[in-house]
Amino acid sequence: MCINGGPPLNDDLQNLEQIEETAEQWTDKHWQILEAAVKVFSEKGFNASRTSEVAKEAGVSEGTVFNYFKTKKDLLKGMLIPLLLRFFRPWLLRGVEKIFNNRQGRPVEDVMTDLVRDRVHLAQANLPLIKAIASEAPFQPELFAPVREQILPQILEVATRFFQEEMEKGTFRTIDPLLAFRGLLSMLAGYVIMRNIAPEEFQLQEEEVEIRRLVDLYLHGLLPREES
Amino acid sequence: MCINGGPPLNDDLQNLEQIEETAEQWTDKHWQILEAAVKVFSEKGFNASRTSEVAKEAGVSEGTVFNYFKTKKDLLKGMLIPLLLRFFRPWLLRGVEKIFNNRQGRPVEDVMTDLVRDRVHLAQANLPLIKAIASEAPFQPELFAPVREQILPQILEVATRFFQEEMEKGTFRTIDPLLAFRGLLSMLAGYVIMRNIAPEEFQLQEEEVEIRRLVDLYLHGLLPREES
Amino acid sequence: MCINGGPPLNDDLQNLEQIEETAEQWTDKHWQILEAAVKVFSEKGFNASRTSEVAKEAGVSEGTVFNYFKTKKDLLKGMLIPLLLRFFRPWLLRGVEKIFNNRQGRPVEDVMTDLVRDRVHLAQANLPLIKAIASEAPFQPELFAPVREQILPQILEVATRFFQEEMEKGTFRTIDPLLAFRGLLSMLAGYVIMRNIAPEEFQLQEEEVEIRRLVDLYLHGLLPREES
């Protein structure tokens, strides 16, 4: 009859524990179908995608898709699971400290570059997933409410703590840590988006160069160094 | 029988002259219907929107919608016209110089703040329009190709010229002007998006404060001022 | 967009006034489609019927069916309207008295025969309608609740009044008038049903003969006349 292994997706994305639990109960078929959905949704958008195409892409029959995900919308909802796990599990588990713990002596530019490079790579590797979700998120607020209300604050808290600590140590100048985070996030996202929309028009160089430049601008600003 | 006043939209968005021409040939009904479409599309997304709802919102019959815009997609295409006109006509007509011409003596922070404020206000005022277009753009590349290929380079050129001149004058330090532009654009867009997604979670202050902080971060970077 | 002239069917079948109102707001298309639905539903049963077949039978497109009746179930609900109007409007409007008013001097057998004949003819003429509704009624109690709770009591009241008056006049012997009504209704329905299921097996004669026999059995019972 109905398979739909794992708990229902509704309201079960409150925190990482629940998300991991759900993910563990998923079978290979779940992942196989979800990957197909990610591919199709990211290419055509949620509404323009056809469940038949997801099925074909997954190499299963249409009925099977619905055995594993009760509705088309559940496919979208399900994508939050790998997204959150891939992007936040390491961070939230280990804290960002680990990344910065062993920066002994290394210049802050290098450390920030590592950080940005990691996120850029992650975003590039998961671009379809991000595209599928991000493009539909504005129109399904109730679907993503748990993320906004539960997960986002956790992320902000980690980020804030990181910036605050560094500011106290004097690594960064003292500004609103959330502003610092938003600024970095914006530049990072802006880079990834523009890179994928119109790399030519923006005359983007190879990734490593761009990342270094981005970090440089973020850290030093546009004004001339005053010491000179 | 078919009205569809003005030239067909296809391939007629190559430059501002053509766009203005098309806009002038539009009747009030065109605008009335397009505004309705903007409202509906921005709330539900292009594919989830119903032409019937656009008609109701516009206060006309469904048939009339199709008298003015041959297809649903033409409604989307048509939105590019007010978007481009509102965002770029003043810039491209007068050049950004005008904005900076009369900055005699005013500190660069203030001038940049004016610039950012202007764009933020514009974005806020046209948020539905932006949302309607931006959310569908990734899935209709051919629809937006003329913009990317014709309009975007014009914009980039103006922006580049501005940054370059200022760099030569010493107002800004010398970096890739496109990088400078992308950085500013990213921060600007990031601010507007986050403000509209989750103002609470990001603890956003009143606009003027946020804009000043944003410009400060953009201009000075995150590192402590070295002279101190 | 949506036509669906007339008020929504839900909860609007409380009394004959509302039913008549709804019926008057129906267009020819409504009736055309409903007749087709009656035909199809009565032949295959509600669930086994296909809306596509209803459309074909009505000579309209499938979309048109749903313009006039929002759902397949609404087609079923809509059938109550002609059913009730055809079976009860005359009765409830004029009272059964009219039928019996002018029976001056005529033997009660003849009057009852007229009554039964009228109902049998009506039932025969509306057999598909009855079949379509009656076969689904047991499984859609909420759909027919208004009829059971509002219309049925009205009918029972009229019937009760009729039998009671005749009993007081001495035309009938004094028994529970509802029992008398149920008995007549049962025989009438039983006759119509058996006639349509297996006329051969029940060796049914021509209608007029059967009706006279039925009335005779109903009025005199199975026991021998005691006077003899």
Place this chain on the structure above:
Amino acid sequence: MCINGGPPLNDDLQNLEQIEETAEQWTDKHWQILEAAVKVFSEKGFNASRTSEVAKEAGVSEGTVFNYFKTKKDLLKGMLIPLLLRFFRPWLLRGVEKIFNNRQGRPVEDVMTDLVRDRVHLAQANLPLIKAIASEAPFQPELFAPVREQILPQILEVATRFFQEEMEKGTFRTIDPLLAFRGLLSMLAGYVIMRNIAPEEFQLQEEEVEIRRLVDLYLHGLLPREES
């Protein structure tokens, strides 16, 4: 692989011998599944019932249902077996005579009351079975053809014989024995149906009272006794 114990159901319901034979070859699982089907079908109707629900109700897997009954329709067909056995085996085996043999001296009212009470109890006890079959019978004529053509005539013959004998004995007045049977059957069925549709609206009393009244009306008719 396929079990489907017992002979195929098609065309094997010609007479009671074959039916009994089939019933004897059925295992407990057959009965278990069939009872579940009766429950589900009687609640939702044949077409609206899901084989998955039958399986769940029977406490077996969906596959098992189809091991015992090749198709969903076979479940319906199979229901004829308990129906016919329960309703007609005793009658046909022993003849109705047995019931009437020992009526020595008892008034005919009492004897008829016994008869009616027996049938009413039987119907009440098997209501789901009757409902499941009766509601689908009009739309599956070929399924029930053997019953109509083979079993029904046998029943009618027994009934006819009974009424005829009693008429010859003078217990009943002489009318068409089939009419007498149809009249009784109608009243009986009408009572059971109305009792289960709307006992309140019909103001039904306790069963024993209703049965006595029903028999009284059937035997004496509605007219006043002429001897008084």
Place this chain on the structure above:
DNA sequence: GATGAATGAGTGTTCATTCAT
């Protein structure tokens, strides 16, 4: 014998588009 995952034809319903009035 029992299972239940996989199947895919089939369904009610939607909605962009047309066109007669």
Place this chain on the structure above:
DNA sequence: GATGAATGAACACTCATTCAT
């Protein structure tokens, strides 16, 4: 020019049935 009834292709989802384990 404006209307809105009619259209029918298309889609999400269902479910009886199969069959490998």
